[in-house]
Amino acid sequence: MEIKVVRRVLDVNEKMAQQNRNLFAEKGIFVLNVMSSPGSGKTATLERTLSYIMPEIKTAVIVGDICTSNDADRLARTGVPVVQVNTDEFGGDCHLAAHVIEKAASNIDLDDIDFLIVENIGNLVCPAEFDIGEDARVVVLSVTEGEDKPLKYPLMFRECNAAILNKIDLLPYLEYDKNSTLKNIQQINPGMPVFEISATKNTGFDPWIEWLKNKVKSKQNKKS
Numbered sequence: 001m002e003i004k005v006v007r008r009v010l011d012v013n014e015k016m017a018q019q020n021r022n023l024f025a026e027k028g029i030f031v032l033n034v035m036s037s038p039g040s041g042k043t044a045t046l047e048r049t050l051s052y053i054m055p056e057i058k059t060a061v062i063v064g065d066i067c068t069s070n071d072a073d074r075l076a077r078t079g080v081p082v083v084q085v086n087t088d089e090f091g092g093d094c095h096l097a098a099h100v101i102e103k104a105a106s107n108i109d110l111d112d113i114d115f116l117i118v119e120n121i122g123n124l125v126c127p128a129e130f131d132i133g134e135d136a137r138v139v140v141l142s143v144t145e146g147e148d149k150p151l152k153y154p155l156m157f158r159e160c161n162a163a164i165l166n167k168i169d170l171l172p173y174l175e176y177d178k179n180s181t182l183k184n185i186q187q188i189n190p191g192m193p194v195f196e197i198s199a200t201k202n203t204g205f206d207p208w209i210e211w212l213k214n215k216v217k218s219k220q221n222k223k224s
């Protein structure tokens with residue numbers, strides 16, 4: 001009985017996600033779902049990423065948190081349209097579901113953007129289970145979280161198209177085996193690109209930005 005209920009929730013989400021995907025395809029918008037545990041640096045990475053791609057790529061952001069508009073305030077300072085979703089209004093969900101994205105996107109002029117970033121709620125488990133109609137998923141892992149996280153949270157790493165290893169600037173101060181982390185990521189998702197960056201020190205961004213721009217442009221080309 002319990003399994004049936006869970007299936008139904010996921011089935012409904014899947015349908016809604018497909019509707020979102022159709023809408024975004026029609027508009028030629030590349031949608032990126034950014035996920036990580038709390039505090040890995042999703043917002044910091046996105047603040048910096050926006051400074052690299054704007055104004056060349058017209059972008060909007062949907063950001064999910066259980067409470068507060070802190071992240072929306074930070075991201076709005078870059079000048080892009082931002083919609084903050086707070087899930088405590090509907091039960092404190094630990095992830096963004098497809099119907100939430102549909103509602104949030106209705107507050108954005110989709111004819112005026114080529115790229116929609118979704119910063120998911122900080123959680124290394126639930127967001128990976130919910131398709132929101134995105135084109136690609138990226139997981140941000142920071143070096144303070146430990147080498148074994150890809151092995152402990154395999155779904156997240158299996159479901160993502162790329163990983164960002166953030167807070168590289170802290171390596172000199174940590175007992176941390178970066179190569180072991182990279183090996184663990186490849187064990188779960190062989191061939192997955194990993195971008196080593198420091199969001200706060202602004203290092204390592206070029207390969208990540210190139211990967212992103214290629215994705216956005218190939219989606220635009222599919223439309224035209």
Ligand SMILES: Nc1nc2c(ncn2[C@@H]2O[C@H](COP(=O)(O)OP(=O)(O)OP(=O)(O)O)[C@@H](O)[C@H]2O)c(=O)[nH]1
Pocket residue numbers: 036037038039040041042043044045071121122123166167168169170197198199200201
């Ligand atoms: N040293 C260092 N600190 C960082 C880096 N990136 C982010 N931080 C710090 O990590 C903390 C969390 O960063 P956020 O960008 O808020 O992380 P987040 O993943 O968006 O957090 P939630 O949205 O709450 O899940 C902040 O204090 C950042 O300044 C980095 O590259 N190096």
Ligand SMILES: [Mg+2]
Pocket residue numbers: 042043044071119
């Ligand atoms: Mg954040």
